[in-house]
Amino acid sequence: MGNTTSLARQVVGRLRQEVRRRYLEAGEAGWGKPAPGPARLLGPSASQSFRVGVIGAGPQGLAQCQGLQALRGVEIAGIADINPARLSTAGGRLGLPAQNCFEDAAQWLEETTPLDLLCVATTAPTHVMLGRVGIQTGAKRILLEKPIDVSLHEARGFVAECRGAGIPLAVNYSRRWMPDYRAIKRCIGKGVIGAPRSLAIILGKGELAMHGSHFFDLSRYLLGSEPEWVVAHLEPPTGANSRGANFEDPAGFCLFSFQNGARAYFDFSSDLQLKDPFLTIKGTLGRITVDEPRQFWTFQSRSQRVWTVPFVEAMKASTLFARVAAELLSDTPPASEGADGVAALEMILAAHLSHRRGHQPVTLPLASGEADLGLEFP
Numbered sequence: 001m002g003n004t005t006s007l008a009r010q011v012v013g014r015l016r017q018e019v020r021r022r023y024l025e026a027g028e029a030g031w032g033k034p035a036p037g038p039a040r041l042l043g044p045s046a047s048q049s050f051r052v053g054v055i056g057a058g059p060q061g062l063a064q065c066q067g068l069q070a071l072r073g074v075e076i077a078g079i080a081d082i083n084p085a086r087l088s089t090a091g092g093r094l095g096l097p098a099q100n101c102f103e104d105a106a107q108w109l110e111e112t113t114p115l116d117l118l119c120v121a122t123t124a125p126t127h128v129m130l131g132r133v134g135i136q137t138g139a140k141r142i143l144l145e146k147p148i149d150v151s152l153h154e155a156r157g158f159v160a161e162c163r164g165a166g167i168p169l170a171v172n173y174s175r176r177w178m179p180d181y182r183a184i185k186r187c188i189g190k191g192v193i194g195a196p197r198s199l200a201i202i203l204g205k206g207e208l209a210m211h212g213s214h215f216f217d218l219s220r221y222l223l224g225s226e227p228e229w230v231v232a233h234l235e236p237p238t239g240a241n242s243r244g245a246n247f248e249d250p251a252g253f254c255l256f257s258f259q260n261g262a263r264a265y266f267d268f269s270s271d272l273q274l275k276d277p278f279l280t281i282k283g284t285l286g287r288i289t290v291d292e293p294r295q296f297w298t299f300q301s302r303s304q305r306v307w308t309v310p311f312v313e314a315m316k317a318s319t320l321f322a323r324v325a326a327e328l329l330s331d332t333p334p335a336s337e338g339a340d341g342v343a344a345l346e347m348i349l350a351a352h353l354s355h356r357r358g359h360q361p362v363t364l365p366l367a368s369g370e371a372d373l374g375l376e377f378p
């Protein structure tokens with residue numbers, strides 16, 4: 001009798017394990033959703049054609065254009081850059097005729113038919129200024145590269161102007177469009193790791209605004225909460241910034257505490273040498289890790305087993321941008337709106353403030369005057 005009971009227990013135990021295994025594995029392709037195909041326009045937009053313009057012909061402007069060229073129904077109406085050499089190289093690589101390449105963005109936008117989407121891929125000090133030219137010349141949607149700007153006052157004002165005019169504004173914090181981070185967010189939402197409490201993001205050697213701000217935005221996205229205070233240590237510059245000597249964008253590390261009690265630690269110190277972002281999200285029941293360069297994520301729930309999920313799509317700027325543009329042109333509400341760009345900018349400025357105040361905690365949101373640091377970053 002005793003043997004039969006113990007056998008029955010074993011069978012029930014194995015069945016439970018099997019059910020749990022199948023439940024977890026069903027999620028591995030993206031938490032119940034099949035891996036997505038290439039980016040494309042959806043709904044009524046799928047049968048329409050759109051004219052898109054890009055300002056800034058640096059590496060990111062080029063990646064944006066390559067993403068746009070992958071979308072059916074999208075025509076690059078033009079690309080603009082104040083640097084003629086950059087403009088001509090980008091035009092050549094994209095196969096754009098000279099009449100679609102412009103040195104004066106404002107003049108081009110005034111003279112051309114209003115764009116369906118204007119993308120700004122210059123460096124941060126001109127993002128809002130050029131976005132405004134877009135609105136004034138009738139652009140129907142605006143995409144600003146991150147960071148949204150260097151001025152919190154200007155960024156907040158622009159978000160309000162776009163809202164007032166009913167113009168969708170997205171900020172390219174691109175991880176929000178990655179199928180894998182979306183799957184991770186769904187996974188957290190389903191409670192697989194319990195309540196997320198602690199996030200550690202070791203970026204490797206990087207810069208606060210250029211790289212750190214991507215992960216500041218990601219922390220808000222994954223934790224579903226707003227930062228409450230920060231303590232930061234930033235390193236003195238060791239040479240001119242590669243995008244211009246006017247830019248100050250230090251390496252360093254910082255700790256944010258969130259309104260829901262969660263914590264996030266970011267390390268982009270220069271002694272980490274390589275840029276190879278690795279992150280861990282620890283919840284009350286389990287944890288998720290993401291290894292970006294090796295393109296996989298793992299999760300561990302209450303059982304001790306670790307589940308490994310390869311990325312469903314390579315992390316490539318142009319591939320991601322195709323997703324951003326496809327969603328915007330399909331009139332899906334932007335995954336990273338103007339307000340998210342403002343929040344990430346506040347996190348950058350608050351980190352600077354904490355460092356300047358001798359690593360004292362700085363409370364968020366920042367008051368307008370407090371945030372006016374006169375800093376330029378790319």
Ligand SMILES: NC(=O)c1ccc[n+]([C@@H]2O[C@H](COP(=O)([O-])OP(=O)(O)OC[C@H]3O[C@@H](n4cnc5c(N)ncnc54)[C@H](O)[C@@H]3O)[C@@H](O)[C@H]2O)c1
Binds near residue numbers: 057145146243
């Ligand atoms: N979302 C992402 O994953 C991602 C990745 C890399 C860079 N970025 C962001 O994209 C932006 C551009 O990055 P980058 O590496 O190409 O920088 P970059 O400095 O190499 O290129 C910027 C280009 O903008 C041009 N420019 C500057 N002011 C202009 C103006 N007023 N009118 C027209 N052209 C102007 C410059 O001449 C330059 O060619 C930055 O804000 C950066 O933070 C985002």
